Amino acid sequence: xxxxxxxGLPDKIQLFIDGEFVDAQDGAxxxxxxxxxxxxxxxxxxxxxxxxxxxVAAAKRAFDEGPWPKMLPRERSRILHRxxxxxxxxxxxxxxLESWDSGxxxxxxxxxxxxAAENFRFFAxxxxxxxxxxxxxxxxxxxxxxxxxxxxxxxxxxxxxxFMQESWKLAPAIATGNTVVLKPASYTPLSAALWPEIFREAxxxxxxxxxxxxxxxxxxxxxxxxxxxxLISFTGDSSTGAMIxxxxxxxxxxxxxxLGGKSPSIVFADADLExxxxxxxxxxxxxxxxxxxxxxRVLVERSxxxxxxxxxxxxxxxxxxxxxxxxxxxxxxxxxxxxxEKVMSYVELGKGEGRLVAGGGxxxxxxxxxxxxxxxxxxxxxxxxxxxxxxxxxxVAITPFDTDEEALELANDTKYGLAAYVWTSNLKRAHNFAxxxxxxxxxxxxNNVRDLRxxxxxxxxxxxxxxxxxxxxxxxxxxxxxxxxxxxxHSPRFGAxxx
Ligand code: NAD
Numbered sequence: 220x221x222x223x224x225x226x227g228l229p230d231k232i233q234l235f236i237d238g239e240f241v242d243a244q245d246g247a248x249x250x251x252x253x254x255x256x257x258x259x260x261x262x263x264x265x266x267x268x269x270x271x272x273x274x275v276a277a278a279k280r281a282f283d284e285g286p287w288p289k290m291l292p293r294e295r296s297r298i299l300h301r302x303x304x305x306x307x308x309x310x311x312x313x314x315x316l317e318s319w320d321s322g323x324x325x326x327x328x329x330x331x332x333x334x335a336a337e338n339f340r341f342f343a344x345x346x347x348x349x350x351x352x353x354x355x356x357x358x359x360x361x362x363x364x365x366x367x368x369x370x371x372x373x374x375x376x377x378x379x380x381x382f383m384q385e386s387w388k389l390a391p392a393i394a395t396g397n398t399v400v401l402k403p404a405s406y407t408p409l410s411a412a413l414w415p416e417i418f419r420e421a422x423x424x425x426x427x428x429x430x431x432x433x434x435x436x437x438x439x440x441x442x443x444x445x446x447x448x449x450l451i452s453f454t455g456d457s458s459t460g461a462m463i464x465x466x467x468x469x470x471x472x473x474x475x476x477x478l479g480g481k482s483p484s485i486v487f488a489d490a491d492l493e494x495x496x497x498x499x500x501x502x503x504x505x506x507x508x509x510x511x512x513x514x515x516r517v518l519v520e521r522s523x524x525x526x527x528x529x530x531x532x533x534x535x536x537x538x539x540x541x542x543x544x545x546x547x548x549x550x551x552x553x554x555x556x557x558x559x560e561k562v563m564s565y566v567e568l569g570k571g572e573g574r575l576v577a578g579g580g581x582x583x584x585x586x587x588x589x590x591x592x593x594x595x596x597x598x599x600x601x602x603x604x605x606x607x608x609x610x611x612x613x614x615v616a617i618t619p620f621d622t623d624e625e626a627l628e629l630a631n632d633t634k635y636g637l638a639a640y641v642w643t644s645n646l647k648r649a650h651n652f653a654x655x656x657x658x659x660x661x662x663x664x665x666n667n668v669r670d671l672r673x674x675x676x677x678x679x680x681x682x683x684x685x686x687x688x689x690x691x692x693x694x695x696x697x698x699x700x701x702x703x704x705x706x707x708x709h710s711p712r713f714g715a716x717x718x
Contacts, residue, residue, distance in 0.1 A: 220545045222255050225315040232263035232408050234270055234432060235415040237277035238425025244269040249433065251408060254322035254552040254559075255542060255588040263408045265433035271400070271441035274429040278371040278398040279447050281426025288368045288396040292346040299343035299394055301421035306336035306386075309417075313410060317382050318543040320409035322552035322589060325544050327506055335386035341671045342394035342691070349692060359706055365699040368396035369473065372695060373448040375439050375463070376411075377455045378404035378554050379509040379611075385411055388452045391691035393427060400429045400448070402439050404455075406555045408432045435459065443467055452694070453477070454511075457609075457635075457680045464683070475684040475694050477511070477676060479609040480637030482658065483630040484514035485620075488523045490642035491664070496527070498666035500534045502640060504593050507550055508613035509558075512638040512660070512667050516599075516606060517617045518629050524619040528576060528597045531617065535577035535593040540585065550613055552589040559589035562612030565605055569596045572603035573616060601632045609635065623648060631657045637681035638667065659685070 232251070233240040242248075247265040252258060266274075282288055287295070306313065313335075314328035323331070351364035374388040381403055392399050403411035411430060418428045431438050435455075443451055443466045450473035453463050457478040467474055484499040486492070502514035519527045541548035553559045566579060573596030582592035591613055599606050599616035606616045620626040630639060639658040643649050653661040659677040662668070669675065675687035686694060712718075 220542055222542055222544070224260065225312075225319050225544070227312060228261065228316070228409075229412065230261075232261060232412045232432065234264045234266055234274070235428070235430040236270070236274045237280075237429065238419070240415065243267060243433075244273075247433075249405060251320070251406075252555070253319055254554055257556050257588060261409070263405075263412075263432050266431040266438040267433070268437070268441040271431055271438055271445065274400045274431050275371055275442070275445050275447050277426045278400050278429050281424060282368070282370050282398040285398070285424055285426055287393075287398060287424055287427045290396070292349070295394060295396065296343040296347045298422045299339045299390065302417055302423070303336040303339040303343065305417050305420055306332060306339065309413075310336070313382060313413065315544065316413070317407075317410045318551070321378065321381060321407045321554050322543050323380065323506060324541075324548040324551045326546050326548075328543075331380045331383040335383045337671065338383075338386040338390040342390040345688070345692065346394045349689075351698065359704070361703045361705060363701050365701050366692075366696045367699055369449050369695060369697055370397060371448045372397045372399045373442040373445070373451040374399055374401045375435070375442065375451065375453045375455065376401070376403050378406040379511070380506060381407040382410035382413075384454055385414065387686070388454075389414070389428070391686070392452070392695050393423070395692055395695040397695055398427045398429075400431060400442055402431050402433075402435075402442055405432065405434055406558075440466065443472075444470075446470060449473060450695070451475075452686070460682070473694065475676075475686055476682045477686070478637075478680060478682045479611075479635060480511050480513070480677065480681050481516060481607065481609050481633045481635045482512055482514050482638040482640070483516045483518055483656075484640040485518045485626050485630055485642065485652070486520065486523070486527060487626075487641075487643035487645070487648070488520040489644045491644065492523065492527065494664070495642040496530055496534065498640065498642070500531065500538075501666055503615045504535070504538055504550055504613050507553055508562075509554060509611055513611075514638070514640050515610065515615055516629075516633075517615055518620050518626055519617060520626070521619045521621050528595075528617055532576035532595050532597075535595045535615075538593045540582045540590060540592065550593055553591060553612055554589070556589055558611070559591065562591050562610055562614065565608070565610045565612070565614055566591065566594050569594070569599075569603075569605045569614065569616070572605050573597060573599040578613070601629055607633055623652065627652060627655045631655075634680040635677070636679035637677035638662070640666065
């Protein structure tokens with residue numbers, strides 16, 4: 220297989236504001252590279268503050284004056300189902316472009332394209348099924364919840380599985396009647412540039428969806444600080460999330476922050492070890508290890524430790540590395556040379572912090588591009604940086620434990636708290652252990668398989684707030700509480716002189 224540009228690449232990537240593809244006001248652009256050759260293959264418009272102002276103004280106009288927020292849920296739902304149909308019908312092409320731009324293996328990119336369609340279908344269904352509480356004090360008062368969209372939602376997304384992550388925010392934001400300005404990551408703008416045509420074809424009115432591209436510190440920052448954007452949904456690094464939180468504070472914006480992780484997979488001796496092996500290997504090496512919920516620390520009970528480590532290393536060595544476009548590829552190229560450098564620096568660091576049992580650098584036969592061999596360090600102590608810090612690549616730290624208490628202590632011994640995976644056949648232990656873990660999500664005897672109705676998010680440095688199912692509806696709407704008296708008003712008669 221040769222490394223070839225996919226068909227159907229646009230000439231350049233533009234912003235999309237008020238239904239029009241436009242360049243930046245000042246004509247600024249940035250170069251986009253693909254991760255196998257690291258050559259520039261396209262340029263994208265780089266939005267400045269003036270462009271963000273235009274995008275927000277268009278979204279605000281569409282919200283204040285356009286039909287979208289006032290449509291019946293069924294009408295919006297039909298349009299969202301059309302979005303899902305279009306995404307599904309183009310999953311091959313979408314996956315090709317995503318894989319080219321990000322280095323994700325094509326089969327995994329295709330799975331993510333389908334998940335993106337499913338996000339739209341799910342919220343299309345949810346908004347027509349959605350209902351709120353009415354409460355009543357008999358003979359006195361009725362209260363009902365009047366749910367309203369909030370306005371212009373600012374959506375800021377990272378470069379890992381970009382199209383799917385964008386859909387995760389776009390679908391609930393738009394479904395609930397908001398208008399949006401999306402700011403995708405600058406490493407991976409290609410698949411984001413497909414949304415305008417998809418929305419247009421599905422019948423989303425102009426101004427409802429606006430796309431700005433460019434640097435986080437300029438375009439993202441202007442969106443976060445814009446007074447006409449009352450809510451920001453952000454997914455990315457924990458330090459960026461903290462900065463956004465500070466910048467949004469003076470305007471008291473609604474914030475949802477989905478941040479980094481260093482999630483543990485805990486394997487007890489009584490687990491189904493074959494299943495545990497499959498899942499713990501997949502957890503850290505799928506999506507090139509560029510996965511927020513990766514089980515990047517594997518904690519293994521000492522009685523099975525040596526055998527498990529040996530089998531784990533064997534699997535890691537056998538992982539198929541290849542061109543992202545090759546259906547046989549299991550691990551492709553990392554997104555960008557600067558991310559490659561970061562991951563490689565952790566690989567070098569790990570050689571002094573653990574026992575290298577697989578990988579440890581560039582894979583053989585890949586002298587160029589952002590390729591890192593699946594790398595396994597065993598005997599990693601909890602104070603090691605490779606145990607504590609998010610690497611966000613195909614690198615795993617394995618650590619033994621002797622007791623349940625020690626396993627829990629190790630599991631909780633990081634600043635992060637996104638996901639955890641527990642492998643045991645002891646029912647009581649599984650539930651008690653899950654309860655003790657400081658993480659937003661726990662999978663018992665499962666890899667990361669998530670029903671879209673369930674809450675998604677982290678604790679500690681992994682995030683703030685929950686999205687998923689009704690929690691997304693809650694985030695993107697105001698639940699206005701309306702009280703009606705069924706009787707006299709019964710107000711104390713101030714100023715009536717006791718009469
Ligand atoms: P990042 O924080 O560098 O960037 C994320 C987005 O924020 C980009 O669009 C970027 O341009 C923008 N940005 C950067 N600085 C900004 C600023 N000052 N104001 C506004 N916007 C700004 O993260 P990344 O490197 O693109 O993504 C990887 C990180 O994302 C990892 O830490 C990963 O764990 C995390 N992540 C979390 C989840 C989750 O759901 N918890 C999911 C995927 C990725």
